[in-house]
Amino acid sequence: MLGLFVFLGVVGVLVLIRKPWRLTLEKVSSYIDQKFVGVEYSTGLLLLPKDELSNMAILQQYKISDILKENIHTIKPAVDIRKGMVTLLFFAFLSLISYQFSIMDYFGNASINNETQELVKFQPLDSTRANPSQPTITTQKLTIIHPSYTNLPKTVTSNMNIKALERSKLVWEVQFDTVIQGAYMEISENEYPMAKQEKGYSKQMLLTESGFYNFKFKDTDDATYISDLYAMEVFKDESPFIKIQGLKQFTSFDFSQSKMLYFKAELTDDYGVEDSYIIATVTKGEGESVKFREERLTFDDKLTSGSRKLVLSKKIDLDQMRMEPGDELYFYIVASDTKRPKANTSRSETFFAVIKDTLSGQFAVAGTMGADLMPDYFRSQRQLIIDTEKLIADQNKITKEKFNFTSNELGFDQKALRLKYGEFMGDEDVAIGPTTEEVREVDTESESNLLEEYTHDHDGNNEHNLVDHDHSEEGDNKSTDPLENYLHNHDDPEESTLFTASLKSMLRQAMAEMWDAELFLRLYTPEKSLPFQYRALKLIQDIKNSARIYVHRIGFDPPPIKEDKRLSGAIDKVNNYSKEERIEQPEEFPFIKKSVERLERLIASGSIPTLDDKELLVKAGNELASLAIQEPGKHLNTLQQLKWISERPVTSSFQLKEVQQGLLAAVPKLKPKPKSTKATESEINSLLLKELELHD
Structure with missing residues (x-):
């Protein structure tokens, strides 16, 4: 207000x-120059004496003077007073309507709560010393000052129930x-004195x-x-809510795709979001590496810090994060609010992004065999494949001779x-490169058979047929040994492998794909060779995966x-081991149940509660307080009666009955647990029942 x-x-x-x-003449002259084109920005000459003007300036002065005499009635002030008055009256009328119907209350938080609340009433602890002229409260006020980070105005009310x-x-x-x-305040069985002020008493505390x-x-x-009794209910500041x-x-990308992630995050908080960011983790490699x-x-x-609702967008480029094929990205969003001294923090679910590795196989099982059967080559x-793709990419950058040579x-x-x-x-007999006979055959062949070396000729005598199709002597040398199918014959190239029959067939398919890949490479068309190379690599990876087994490691x-x-x-x-254990759940509200039983005896005998009974009722009141916080309208009256009984002498049995009924209503009802029972049946009874059935 002072500011x-x-x-x-x-x-x-x-x-x-x-x-x-x-208004000055200079301001009027400048205004006329801006509004009237005919004065040629020369109105200022009228303000100067003729002695200081030249002949041309004097002629211009006469000209401007004649123009202004003709248009003097069209000159209006820069500010229209009539429009200003109309605008003033309109907003004055709008303010009157807003004040009369309290329209602004719908757009802001009221700092003062004007609800009427009954004044606090007191009763004497000693009923024998009742004084008709006892002191009473004339004014009561409760001020709630919210934490500064909420930016809420303080609340002033006469209602002593706090939320x-x-x-x-x-x-x-x-x-x-x-x-x-x-004057004093009693909070949870603790008594705190109220400070004496000039016109009454006051008390301050932090609601926790x-x-x-x-x-x-x-x-x-x-x-x-x-x-x-009056209730104090505390609600906590909620953590920010994150919605993606x-x-x-899970998102996966091929290496040739545009590897971009775009999303929006909606952040909401009851009193404002202070900060939010993304924690991203990139993984490279596999296993222990x-x-x-x-x-x-x-x-x-x-x-914008302090906003209760934010919608933020993010675009993540996996290439900018230096990710390669086979790398994985894990990220989540963290948001914190403006709470002090320690902010509430929440995080979203974890999201995944993977760049597929087309050149490496994904293994479905862990572990490996004791001997590595796969050589490096x-x-x-x-x-x-990498070299072939590089050659295709560089085709327009190199000469045709170098391309064909590569x-x-x-x-x-x-x-x-x-x-x-x-x-x-x-196939130990097969060597790399052409033999002497093959070279001699190539030299003597005609020009039409130049591509014979690069074709898949099943009738020729080449290295592929030595591996796959040379079975001419198989029938002549076939053994009649009945155990031949169960022995591992290392003399036979077809059986001297570490692979099973299914793996051998897969490997032969891979070699057939390599043959076709070689053919197109020799024909200088590497782009046609790539599909065969990829299929060969896939078969090889399948063979590697099938050769792996899972070994479970245990620490025993x-x-x-x-x-x-x-x-x-x-x-x-050797003895059997048996163990029997009974897990007992703690009894709910034991003091309330004991109080109900004790009150029944007091009501039946017409006795008054003793000191031990009052201590029991105080403990029952503590248990009831936990329920009354959740439902104050249901249990607050019973809690008040317990306090009166524990501090004042009981005047009637009706008061004890009312307290007993309130405690019984607070005890939760037991849930029924039906179960089937098995009746014991002896052999004599079963025989008797059979006889009765026969003679029925």
Whole structure:
């Protein structure tokens, strides 16, 4: 308020000094020059004496003077006073309507709660000292100062029941009609004195937990008075809520695709979001050689701290994150609110993005065999594919001779790899490169048979037929040994392999694909060779995966076997192990149940509660308080009656019955647990029933 008055004072002083409403001839001349084109920006000549003007200037002065005389009635002031008055009256009428119908209350939070609340009433603890002229409260006020980060105005009310945010500051102020010795507040069985003020008493505290409280004071005659119970309900600041839009939980990309992730994050909080960011983790490699790289990413939109609802967008480029085929990206969103001293933080689900690795197989099982049956050159088919793709990409950058030479060299490498597979299959007689007879045949062939070396000729005598199709002597040398099918004959190239029959067929298919891949490389068309190379690589990867087994690692070392007792069959020292354990759940509300039983005895005998009974009722009240916080309208009256019984003498049995009924209503009802019972049946009874059925 002080700042507003200072601002208005400074503005008033400046207005008085500058006097913006005062018009001068220079301002009028400048206005006419801007509004009228015919004056040719020469109105200022009328303000100058003729002695200071030249002949041309004097002629221009006469001309402007005649123009202004003709148009003097069309000149209007820059500010239309009539429009200003109409606008002023309109907004004055709008303000009157807004004030009359309280329209602005719908657009803002009221800082003062004007609801009427009955004044706090007190009753004496000692009914024998009842004073008809006991002190009463004339004014009561409760001020709730919300935490500063909420930006909520303070609430002033006369209602003593409290429902406020955690860590709100509470200020009670009460005034009595007469002088008293002192006022107190009882909160959870603890008594706190209220500070004496000029016109009453006050108490301040920080709201941290729910509970109940009441007022208490002593008059000048040492009589003690207490009020009814009032509820203090605390609700906590919720964590931010994160909602992801436009993104799947798992996303995969091919290497040739545009590897972009675009999504929006909707962030909401009850009192405002302060910060939000993305935690992204990139993984490279597999198994024990995997590497992690964590980065903190910001959103593309500017984050406005304190907003209750934000919609932020983000575009993640996997290429910019230096991801390669086979790499994986894990990321989640973290958001924090404006709570102090420690902010509430929440995080979203984890989202995944993977770049597919087309050149490596994905294994479905873990572990491997004790012996590595795969030599290093089994993995060279991948390098052939990479070199072929590079040659196709560089075709327009190199000469035709170099292109054909490189394609032919790749065809030779493909042939060498194929023959290496043949050696691993057991074809030890096949060598890399053409033999002397093959060279002699090529030299003597005609020009029409130049491509014979690169074609798949099943009738020719080449290395492929030596591997796959040379079975002419198989029938002549076929053994009649009946055990031949069950022996591993290392003399036969077809059987001297470490693979099973199904794997051998897959490997032969891979070698056939390599043959076709070599053919197109020799014909200088590497783009036609790529499909065959990919199929060969896939078959090789399938063979590698099928050769893997899963070995379960366990951390159990069995005890050594005693050879003297092994296979003896002695089980006299083997005992069965049995364990019986009963898990007992703690009884719910034990003091309330005991209080109900004790009150029944007091009502039946007409006795008054003893000190032990009052202690039991206090414990029952503590148990009931936990229920009353959730449903204060249902149990608050019973809790008040328990407090009266524990602090004042009981005047009637009706009061005990009312308390007993309230405690019975608070005890949760047992849920029925039906179960089937099995009746015992002896052999004599079963025989009797059979006889009765026969003679029925």
